[in-house]
Amino acid sequence: MGLNLDDKKAVVAEVSAQVANAQTIAVAEYRGIAVGDLTALRAKARESGVYLRVLKNTLVRRAIAGTPFEGLAGDLTGPLIYGISADPVAAAKVLNDFAKGNDKIVLRAGSYAGKTLDKAAVQALASIPSREELLAKLLGVMQAPVSGFAGALAALAKKREEEGAAA
Numbered sequence: 001m002g003l004n005l006d007d008k009k010a011v012v013a014e015v016s017a018q019v020a021n022a023q024t025i026a027v028a029e030y031r032g033i034a035v036g037d038l039t040a041l042r043a044k045a046r047e048s049g050v051y052l053r054v055l056k057n058t059l060v061r062r063a064i065a066g067t068p069f070e071g072l073a074g075d076l077t078g079p080l081i082y083g084i085s086a087d088p089v090a091a092a093k094v095l096n097d098f099a100k101g102n103d104k105i106v107l108r109a110g111s112y113a114g115k116t117l118d119k120a121a122v123q124a125l126a127s128i129p130s131r132e133e134l135l136a137k138l139l140g141v142m143q144a145p146v147s148g149f150a151g152a153l154a155a156l157a158k159k160r161e162e163e164g165a166a167a
Contacts, residue, residue, distance in 0.1 A: 008059060015063035018051045018084045025069050026083040026091040026110040026122055027076070030054065033104040041081075041098050041105070050091045051084040068114035075109035075116070088112060089128050096126035 003011065019025070030038065045052035057076040064070055083091035092110055099105040110122040117125065129137070 003056075008056075011055065011059050012063045015053075015055065015060060015082075015084075019063055019067055019069060021086050022051075022069070022084045022091075023088045024083075024085050024091045024110065024112045024125070025064075025072060026095045027072070027080050027108045028083070028095045028099060029078055029106045029108050030081045030104065031079050031106075033102065037102055037104065038081075041094070041102075044098065045083060045094050048090045048094050049085060049087060050094050052081065052091075052094070054079075054081050069111045071114075071116040072109060072111040078108075080108065081105075087131060089125060089130050092122050092126040093130065096123055 042052055057078075057080060060076055060082060061073045064072060081095075083095050085091035092112075095105065095107060099107055107119045107122050109119065110117040110125065112125060
């Protein structure tokens, strides 16, 4: 049974609210996917903070009209699942990682920073480390000199203690 006009307006409003806070939209075709696989994909999306939903393409076109994602409207054909995230990488990463293990999910397009992305660009975006990974690497780089200096001081103190004990 189809949606009535009020339901459609509610869906457009919900998607518009998600798009207003989003930095990235990734779109994938899901033709023939098993329900269990789709449930696993949704769980992974929830963990990553990605809004993942199967929507009518016409409703999404209305929701993205007048936004930086408007250029994506031409790619919205066929049975699509939409990943929308405030994290620039999360939506692309969730769909791309799942597509690697399941041939029924096929990346189609995406949009980031007002630019429409093709399949290769979405995969390239997905390969970028997440914000948390980048911060962890930066912290590791920043801590390395300090821990090295502390280790050198400890070795120097130990050497002086040994010299003092020997003398």
